[in-house]
Amino acid sequence: MDIRTKISKMEKVRAQLIAITAVDLADGNFELIYSFFSKSELVNLRFTVRDGHELDSIADMFPGALNFEREIIDLFGLKFKGVQGGLVIMPETGIVAPLRKSSNPSTPASREAEEAKHG
Amino acid sequence: MVSISVTPFGPQHPSLLEPIHLKLKLEEEKVVGADIVIGYNHRGLERAMELDFKRNIYLSERVCGICSFHHSTTYVQAIEQMAGLEIPTRAKLIRNVMLELQRLTSHLLTLGHIAEVMGYENLFMQTWREREDVMCLIDRIAGNRVHYSMNTIGGIRKDVGYDTTKDVETTLDALLPKFEEIRSVFAKDATFAKRTKGVGVLSRNGAQKYGAVGPTARASDVPYDVRLSSYAGYGVEGIKFKPVHRDEGDCYARTMVRVDELFQSVDIIQQSLGLLRDEPVSVPMKGNPTGEAFSRVEAPRGELFYYVKAKGAVSLDRVKIRTPTFVNVQCLAEMVPNCSLADVPVITVSIDPCICCTDR
Numbered sequence: 001m002d003i004r005t006k007i008s009k010m011e012k013v014r015a016q017l018i019a020i021t022a023v024d025l026a027d028g029n030f031e032l033i034y035s036f037f038s039k040s041e042l043v044n045l046r047f048t049v050r051d052g053h054e055l056d057s058i059a060d061m062f063p064g065a066l067n068f069e070r071e072i073i074d075l076f077g078l079k080f081k082g083v084q085g086g087l088v089i090m091p092e093t094g095i096v097a098p099l100r101k102s103s104n105p106s107t108p109a110s111r112e113a114e115e116a117k118h119g
Numbered sequence: 120m121v122s123i124s125v126t127p128f129g130p131q132h133p134s135l136l137e138p139i140h141l142k143l144k145l146e147e148e149k150v151v152g153a154d155i156v157i158g159y160n161h162r163g164l165e166r167a168m169e170l171d172f173k174r175n176i177y178l179s180e181r182v183c184g185i186c187s188f189h190h191s192t193t194y195v196q197a198i199e200q201m202a203g204l205e206i207p208t209r210a211k212l213i214r215n216v217m218l219e220l221q222r223l224t225s226h227l228l229t230l231g232h233i234a235e236v237m238g239y240e241n242l243f244m245q246t247w248r249e250r251e252d253v254m255c256l257i258d259r260i261a262g263n264r265v266h267y268s269m270n271t272i273g274g275i276r277k278d279v280g281y282d283t284t285k286d287v288e289t290t291l292d293a294l295l296p297k298f299e300e301i302r303s304v305f306a307k308d309a310t311f312a313k314r315t316k317g318v319g320v321l322s323r324n325g326a327q328k329y330g331a332v333g334p335t336a337r338a339s340d341v342p343y344d345v346r347l348s349s350y351a352g353y354g355v356e357g358i359k360f361k362p363v364h365r366d367e368g369d370c371y372a373r374t375m376v377r378v379d380e381l382f383q384s385v386d387i388i389q390q391s392l393g394l395l396r397d398e399p400v401s402v403p404m405k406g407n408p409t410g411e412a413f414s415r416v417e418a419p420r421g422e423l424f425y426y427v428k429a430k431g432a433v434s435l436d437r438v439k440i441r442t443p444t445f446v447n448v449q450c451l452a453e454m455v456p457n458c459s460l461a462d463v464p465v466i467t468v469s470i471d472p473c474i475c476c477t478d479r
Binding site: 014016017018019021023024033035037040042044062063064066067075087088089090098099 | 157158161163165166327328329330343347348413415422424426428436437439441445446448449478
């Protein structure tokens with residue numbers, strides 16, 4: 001995985017990290033988009049990663065990346081080396097990766113159906 | 120040898136209504152480190168926004184109450200970008216006016232908060248009194264004080280008339296001397312200077328490292344302002360402004376950047392009103408969006424970032440919201456070490472944290 005090699009180039013030009021976005025591609029792969037602000041423009045570096053693969057953290061180069069990585073662990077269930085989740089979802093709540101396409105959040109309609117079923 | 124104790128600051132605490140938790144490591148009264156815990160308010164809005172791209176115009180406003188118009192502008196810009204819509208100049212300028220009016224309410228709110236945590240009850244009431252004038256003005260323009268629902272994909276839902284623009288001008292003219300008064304208190308008061316100068320310093324390097332945005336970055340000599348990228352009406356010919364920035368990096372600088380931005384906002388509103396011409400305020404959008412878009416707006420607290428991925432249907436594939444406080448709270452870890460425990464509320468409020476936004 002060349003995440004760190006590519007991102008270390010952004011560190012050299014003193015780019016500013018804006019966000020790390022994870023997108024579930026629904027085929028067992030995830031897209032990670034690292035958005036940087038460099039030389040007055042937005043630069044997006046894209047990586048496609050497989051589920052279950054332990055990813056390299058960039059928090060040593062960009063300390064601001066730590067919260068993004070922790071959020072991705074919580075919401076998408078991906079793994080980063082040496083980074084713990086628990087930023088927005090407490091581990092004991094039992095909610096696992098709610099932003100994955102396979103997770104089924106309750107909608108108003110499904111809640112009504114559930115309530116009707118249980119009287 | 121002094122032992123280190125861990126003291127919780129929050130999530131329910133005296134300086135803020137919103138839940139943010141700092142685990143402060145203390146050596147007697149001195150702070151030596153802090154862990155920042157957020158996430159008490161997480162509502163899963165990113166998932167809710169995948170359901171219907173049109174309802175999102177209103178849902179995005181509900182992400183935050185103090186920068187609601189900035190959120191909806193960022194969202195509709197993303198959809199306009201995907202649909203290839205060029206919105207009329209009048210709509211762009213009206214967006215400018217509303218964005219800057221909301222910046223006024225937000226900055227006045229923060230200045231009041233900063234005054235309050237320092238025990239300046241009167242200054243707190245004074246800033247909020249002026250804020251009330253802006254809130255009432257917004258109520259007269261949009262019909263709402265907090266969630267304006269003025270944005271739509273392709274422009275603005277309802278035009279503003281001559282009476283309204285005149286009203287904005289007269290209200291702002293009346294407010295300017297009041298802002299001068301507020302500035303003179305913050306700039307000249309000796310106690311305020313003692314409580315804030317050299318307190319909670321964020322170095323230029325630290326601001327860049329953590330990716331700080333907004334007044335927090337601009338007070339640390341990083342003149343990073345997304346308005347320079349000319350979204351909404353900031354790129355219209357005739358609108359001129361320069362980002363306010365200072366180099367001290369302390370609580371005083373962060374406060375004064377906001378005070379100076381009050382005047383900058385009034386200036387941008389006056390320039391925008393002067394450029395309004397008669398023309399339609401929206402263009403229709405046909406069909407469902409496809410593709411993906413990145414959208415950035417300078418919210419009162421800093422850069423607001425949306426990533427929207429559509430799939431040619433009513434529902435969307437992914438919406439990512441990066442709010443300014445999400446990156447700014449991490450800077451607290453560099454600001455609080457070596458300060459006294461009594462300064463922590465002031466430092467926390469000086470970055471103007473909006474936890475409601477951050478947790479989404």
